[in-house]
Amino acid sequence: AHCFIKMLSGKLTERHFAWAPDGSAGPEADAEPLTMDASVPSKSVGFMHDSLGLHRVENPSSEEAAVSLHIYSPPFQECLVFPPTGGPPRTAPMVSVFDSGSNGQPQASPTGGRESLEAPQSLHDFCMALSEQSQKQEAGTRLDSNVVMDLLMPTDMSPMEWASFASPAHFSEFHPVQHVTHCDDEFSVIVTCWSPGQSVPAHTVGRGRAMWLKVVQGNLCYEEFSGGLFPWENGVESQKVLAEGSTSSMEECGVRLHRLVNQSDTQPAVSVQVFSPPLTQFTFNTVNGTERKDIHRLLGHGGIAAPVAPKSMAANMRGLVRTAGCWYLSFSGLKALLQGHLSRPDASDAAVSALLRKAVFNPDEWRERLVQGAAPGAQSLAISDGEPSIAGVPTPRYVLLAQEKHYTMLLAFWEHRSHEHCVARVRSSGRSWTLVLEGELEERTFFQGSQGPELRRVGTLKEDSLSFVGNPPPASGGGSPHSEWTERSHESDSPCVSLHIYCPQLPEARFL
Structure with a gap:
């Protein structure tokens, strides 16, 4: 061809x-x-x-x-x-999901041929059922292990899920490829693609954490290691073959050192692992010491990209506080998550902070937004917050990403010109988050006292740093509730880009 x-x-x-x-x-x-x-x-x-x-x-x-x-x-x-x-x-x-003779309909999954009287659940259905069952539990109790097993045993991946999570493009010749496809308050679901002969280093998943595993294609070997002071002193104590279609509950993996191996020299394997409490980061014991690996979250068809109920979305956001790992997001994806979470009466500031700390954005996207904002004929954005700017001092250039009922999201470009600092003052009656995407900022918080402005806090926000400013304290003695403001400045020769979220919205954010 x-x-x-x-x-x-x-x-x-x-x-x-x-x-x-x-x-x-x-x-x-x-x-x-x-x-x-x-x-x-x-x-x-x-x-x-x-x-x-x-x-x-x-x-x-x-x-x-x-x-x-x-x-x-x-x-x-x-x-x-x-x-x-x-x-x-x-x-x-090849990676193709459709066949020329299928009239555009998905073909059977790669594990097809196993006839069943009842069509197996898709992975998406399993994740939704798992969330529904966990939400029925009383506070402080955990879902029974047998319930998870009953839900996982008939689960298979739909043809589109095979293409999204386990196509040939998801395999690597160097190491197993793992992705988080679902994560909420109680559970995380990880799909792993194993090329022939691949394994993960020996590890534990943490005391008190349960794991369930289904092999949806190929065969795997579960190995447990004897205890030793150093990783190289741990020998294989027991082995268990996990055949295709098998479902297992691993009771001892929380504290016992173990690993999974695809022992075949010719056949790949695909597995689905369920962890509770949720796990999004592995800690491996290697000859070079402890190695931590974040498991990336994959937005695929039929997975977490599918529409979810607001309650489930809020649970996903709150679950970020207790989990490790990264979320690869676009600004539109962040907007959808914030819209669903901040519109709830029980919205959590800690969950928004956790999301921003774990979010990884594409530099090309924010640079493109800034270029579009600077194009001839483009509108400029000014923030009028009741605090006048400093006369003659350059201010950052803003690009409005979202102006919703419950929040405002802005992108700011800070440029150091003519040896003058780029300064912005913001006085807000609500909460705000600042994430530095590139470069660094200096942040100062002031309080308007009886003797004039008083400096309360000074900090330097490096690249990937996150700053949160909560609701101002209530006014005392009839004073103004807006007695605090934040001043951010940029003085480096290198430009700086920052992301700002204000909740509630800034009604003064407007196009000039």
Whole structure:
């Protein structure tokens, strides 16, 4: 087949390999790999064909994601994958969810062929049922382990969930790929894709935490280790084979050192793990010491991206206070979460703070917003908060991201010009959050005393720092309730970008 590639974001490199006499992959044929770069028009389009030899496409960056569009002619759905350690190739499916003969309908899941009198639940249905059952529990009590087992046993992933959570694109040749697909106050659900021979380092999940595991494809081996003072002194004490379709409750994994292994040399595996209390970060014991790994949250079809009830969304937000890990969000995604949470009477400031601490935003998105705000003819935004700006001192440039009933969200660009500080004063009658996305700010809090302004607090907000200002104290002696204000300044030669959330909304935020 011919393959045409269009780079949409990031970079990819292509390397060609010669054929070995035994039909496996031989040595690399090119002196230098071919680089495709979305930012360079002349390098943003590529062409591949089997006649050019075996090839491997990879993302050379360990930090920047790459997105590419592939067009095949004639169409095909399978390809030969050559193990990086050598050996004969194996046939692997492409990422396609639909078949040309399906009339646009999803095909059966990769574990199809197991006939059942009752169609199994999807992963989304399982997560929703789990949340509903946990919400019925009395405060301070935990859902019975057998109830979780009964819900998990018939669960399978829908065809779209296979494409979203466990397609060939979700496997790595280096390590198992894990994603959190659901997280609330009581439970987290993690889907793991295991390539042949892969394992996770030995670890525990914490005293008092329960784990349930279902193997939805392939086979896994659960190994428990004997106790030892150092990781290298721990030997395998017991092994248990977890066959495809099996569901297990791991009672001792909270305190016993253990690991999961895909012992097959040829077959991948996919597992679903359920943790209570929720787990979004693993702590591994390695020869180099303790290693912590955040499990990224994946927004996929049929998963947590599906519409959820406001109560469930609020529970998800509150659950962030007790869990580790990162949330990869766009500003529109943040807006949806804030809208659902802050509109509730029991909205939690701690949950909003936890969300902002764990949120990871795309720098290209905020830079694009700022460029759009500076485009010719674009409207500028001024914040009139009752506190006059300092005459002759530059102020930040604001971009309005959301002006909702319960909150205002702004993006601020701070630029140091002509050796003058960029300063903004804000006096708000509610709560506010400031997240520094790039650069650093100095934040000062003042109180209007009888003898004039009194400095209450000074702090430096570095990149990724979060600042929260609560409701001002009630006025005493008939004084003004707006007796506190915050002043932020930027004096570095490097620009600074910050995200600001005000609750309730700033009615004075307006376009000029």
